Each structure stands twice: as structure tokens, then as C-alpha cells.
Amino acid sequence: MGNLIPEIILNDGMSIPVIGLGSYKLKGNNGVNSILSAIDIGYRLIDSAYNYENEGTVGEAVRRSSVLREELRITSKLPGRYHEYDKAVTTIQESLYRANLDYYDLYLIHWPNPKQEQYVEAWQALIDAKKQGLIRSIGVCNFLPEHLERLEKETGVKPSINQIELHPFFNQAEQRKWHEENSIATESWSPFTRGLKDINIDPFQTIAIQHNKTISQVILRWHYQLGAISIPKSASPARQLENISIFDFSLDDAEMRKISDLTRPDGRINNQDPATYEEF
Template sequence: MVETIPEFTLYDGLTVPTIGFGTYKLNGNEGANAIVNAINIGYRLIDTAYNYENEGAVGQAIKRSSVRREDLLVTSKLPGRYQAYDKAITAIQESLYRASLNYFDLYLIHWPNPKQDMYVEAWQALIDAKKWGIIRSIGVCNFLPEHLERLEKETGVKPSINQIELHPFFNQAEQRKWHAANHIQTQSWSPLARANEILNNETIVNIARQHNKTVSQIILRWHYQLGSIAIPKSSSYERQLENISIFDFSLTEAEMNAISKLTKPDGRRKNQDPAVYEEF
């Protein structure tokens, strides 16, 4: 088990681990068992979403684990089809019921869905849910700076966190710079990109050899040193342990730059551009 994971502090005061555990496609009893293993290894930030259809598995894993609920941080996300205020409030409540939880530590709007243009209304629902004590910190996923600016302009409240696609093939340098200037924490989804392609990348393989680490460990350390919270997913106990064991070495500035230079203009995994993409 990993004993100590460094933490970042969000602008609203919530402290969160610098690496978390993604649960996409970890469903049913098999998924719950994988999540239990992750918690028992040392992961304390658990990431789920309404559309993953596994909030129940996350809740069951928390019950089965050896860790107290108050020592965990659980994230879930609002789907695009429920961005109307009343629907958003109900969706949050239903997510809590499925997970058998009294509150979420983090709750995020999953996508802005700009054509639908209801994300400000959804944001107001999250603001109110936080006031009621059923969410500790509120944020978003996949929001561009113009979306983030509008939230704060129209409600007076900005997100504590923005979870975005971020990996060596799409390093989001400008978006991360904007986050830092506006005190919004960056979080990385799909942090290891396309596994088969990136695990054989010559640049990262050579750096891994220098540190006697795996390629995955090098990439996750890169995220940490960028100041972003990665949420890798694995059902394998060995890989879960490998992914979280990244705090006993450091990458040099040259190594960080070499990895960042792997970015591509078309580096998104599924071409999901938040400026036009609509989530159901």
C-alpha cells in the first residue's frame, strides 16, 4: 500500500490527492472488486459519473473497503440531458441514492453542451446543492475558457476544478496556463492516452529506462509535475499499484519538455471538441 500521496488545495479550501482512480467501465461486482482493491492500495480520490452507470458499484466498493467514507473523496458528474435546473437537482439526488452516499466531495458538469446552452442553469443547480451540503466542491469537465468565464460572470462562482482530456499527445498547454492564472485546478482524464501507441513511444521508453520505471509511471509523474491530477483506471491490482507509485523520483526539466513536445494538433483521442461536442 502507498502510504502518502501529496495533495493539492482547491481555491475553495478542499484538499484533494494529486492522483485519483478512474472507474469508467468498472461495473457490477467485478468493477466493485477492482475499486475495493484500488482503495485498499491507497487511492483516496474515486472518479465516477452518472453516465458511467457504476455509481452503485462505487458505493458498494466504499462499503466493502477498509477505509472510512470521510477519508475518501468521491467525484460524480452531471450528464448533458439533465442540465435543466430541476432535472439537475434530481440527477444529483439520484446519483447519491445509487451510491448510498450522503454527499459527494466533488460534483462536475460533464460537458458544456454549448448548442444546448443550458450549462449556466446546471451550474446554478450545483451552486445550490453545495449550499445544501450534499456537495463539498463544484467543478466542470471539458469547459473552454469562454465557458468558464461565463459561469463566473453570470453566477459569481467559478469552478474549483476543470477535468479535461490531457496526455502527452494533447498537452493542453494554453488551457492549463489559463487555469493557473484563474486559480482553477486542472485534472486529466485519459492521462495515458492510447495505451498501445504511447506505451511504445521511443521518447518515453528511453526516459523510463533512465529512471528504472515503467512508461505509465513516467507519464503519470509528468502529469503530477505539470500540476494536474491524473485519474488512471485499471482493473489489475499490479497496475493499480504501479500507477500510484510515482512519488519516489522526479523528472528533469529536459525530460518534462521532451514529453510535452509529443503533443499533436489533432491529439484528442476521439475528436471530442468541447466547442461543438454534445453529450447525451
């Protein structure tokens, strides 16, 4: 059931699907089976991280899958405690050893950790790993415009993607506009908000009924029409299929505005402000 998901081209020329599978908490054999299910259904982008402690699970699913490795886009992320250049280089290598992969398609710095002042040397490690063929495309997560500008100014290389907290209650309009103006793709983590706890309300219900879709599908369609890549997590094959079945309807401008208008200044899930938050 491949080719269900459209792709975009990143600023370095690599293609990437507009919806991927978030793998947080997918571990062990159950995790492998969940990821295999997603690949069988049509997912080609799998998102992981060093700190999720499941790179091995993702790698095992890649090996068991009948889909060719070059058709997949596997992501992992560098944790904050390894931003120092030499530690970053070793951690990238360790990420590959854990997954038993020859390369990652996308490798990201998980948080800028601005108090440490080491994210530029971490970025240089990613640049060098890409030159060595260990990574195809390099990006970041949770970087603010000032962090992104500094990366390009000091290394001459801008990220291909910035994965940020983005959901209807925190729509990141200014950050998304900055990304668009600077040819950096936006990727949404926690696209529903965690646990779907706030979404069983209007306008989601009304819009979902209007289109004969689920609320989750409406929200993922909203992300897609914003131009953002989303990575919803699900271990359920039925939900996995539901989450990518969003390309047969469209939200009109009024529906898009009703969802976007739900944003609020304090909309972050855990108040993780990249200007101050430190991840280790």
C-alpha cells in the first residue's frame, strides 16, 4: 500500500513524506511489529531519537521489512548532553550502531540547549557526518530563529528541517513564516497535543462531521495544509491507516482559520520554551 503519502523536497534535495510515524515509546518486539505495520500500510518516514532508547527497535523493523531501505526515511536525534563536538561525533556513530544501519536519512539536534552554548559545534559534527555519508540530511528540533541564524552564519550550512511543537493550541505562525522565508521545512511534534485530551470539542467535531472524517484526520489535514510535516504516533494498525487517510478531502479557509484561532500564548504542552529549556 505504498505511495499513499505525498512528498516534499527539502532544501538539500532529499525528498520526505508529509506524514511519518512517531516512534516514542515503541520498543521491543511489540514496537517492531507496530513499525512494520506502519511500513506495510504505506509509511516511509519513521521518527526516532537517541533519548527514546528505541533506535534498535526501529533498525530491526527496517531489516525485517520487505520495503527497500532506500525507500525509507529514518530519523534520529542528538541529545543535549552530547553537544560537544567529539561527543556528538561518537553519539552519531553510536546511534547507527544501535540501529545497525549504515546511515540515517535525517539526523537532528534535539534541542538547542542555549545555556550550554555548544549547539554550533554539535551542528558542525552533523555537517561532518553528512560529508562522511553517515547522514543524508541534517536538521534540528525546537530551534528559534536566532539559533537557526547563528548556525548558518557560523558554518555556512542551514538546516533542512526544524521539528517544533506545533498543534492547534500552539500554531507557531511566526516561526512557520520564518521557516518558509528561509527555505527550512517545518515538522510538527505532538500534532494533536499529547493524549488528544483537548480535541474532542468544537470546531473539530463540527468540521469532522461535515467531511465525514475523524477529528484526528481533520487535525492532520490542518497540518498538511499549513505546509507542515506531521509525525503522529500510533501502535494500532487501524489508527495508523486512519492517520494517513487525509488526502481525499480539503479544509476551506474558514475551517482552517477556526482551528488556527484556537492557538494561545501559553499553548505549549509542558512549557518547554527553547529559549530556556535544557534537554539532557
